Amino acid sequence: MKNFKSIALALVVALSAVSMNAQTKKVDVKTSTINWVGKKVTGQHSGTVNLKDGALVFKGNKLAGGTFTVDMTSINATDLTGEYQGKLNGHLKADDFFGTDKFPTSKLVFKTIGAKATDVYTVTADLTIKGITKPVTFDIAVNGNTAATSFKVDRTKYDIKYGSGSFFDNLGDKAVSDEFELNVALKF
Template identity: 70%
Template sequence: MKNLKSIALALVVALGTLSASAQTKKVDVSKSTINWVGKKVTGQHEGTINLKEGALVFKGKKLKGGNFTVDMTTISATDVSGKSKAGLDGHLKADDFFGVEKYPTSKLVFKTIADKGNDVYTVTADLTIKDKTNPVTFDITVKGKTATTSFKVDRTKFGIEYNSGSIFSSIGDKAINDEFDLTVNLQF
């Protein structure tokens, strides 16, 4: 009985040490940025979108997890102004694209993380846009109180098919690339 109590106590201490060593660091959404680029046959557009909340999980200095919520209602083009900007922003928020009235947020949850060395990690995460979840894989660099990454997202995997050349072959120069680029700079 005494040995059983000793083993139980050792397990409690070990588990407490493991959970105590994991540290969650909230992302400062006011200092973090997400930039996007969407390309089409005749050019491209770029802009920003804001994080609603996010956190990275560390064990010691090693990245072990992360989860983020993006405020889709903040999607905004930065390469046009006036009526062109209002029209593009409105279209991106409409059902043809992100349908922000029905789907005001998107989520990214880290699932696996491989340490590549030199503060670089390969992450596979579940990305949810418009209630559709698909995996994405990207490298992220963590230095000091910043984390940066760039990756591509195939919008058609999330039901965003508007003017997709791979789906609508007859649209010619009105085709919009299926993939859009995200560049993320997190401050925590």
């Protein structure tokens, strides 16, 4: 019985040491960027959206977790100016797209992380947009106090069907791609 208690105590100490090695690094939301690109038959639009908060978790020098909240009310088309920019921004915030009055934030929570190469990880995360949560998988590179990733999101999985050729016929040159791309540069 004494041996069992010694083993149990050693296990508790070892697990405590592992969990104490976890370090959470808050993302600097002022210097981190999220750029987006949405494509349509006749061209594309690009812009930015701001992080509200975020953090990466490391165990030792290995990425072990992450969680991010995006301020969807900040979505902004940067490829247009004036009246056309205002119209597109308004449409992106409307219920046809992100419905920011009802859903002012989106969330990304890392679920699984695997090493792909030195300082490059493959992450599967839960992405919540418009209250709908679906998994996304992407690679993220960590270098010092920065991290970067690019990945595509199928907007139709989040009930954003406006102009989708997957749901509407006869759109012609009004069709909008189901996927949009995110390019993320984090500083922490």
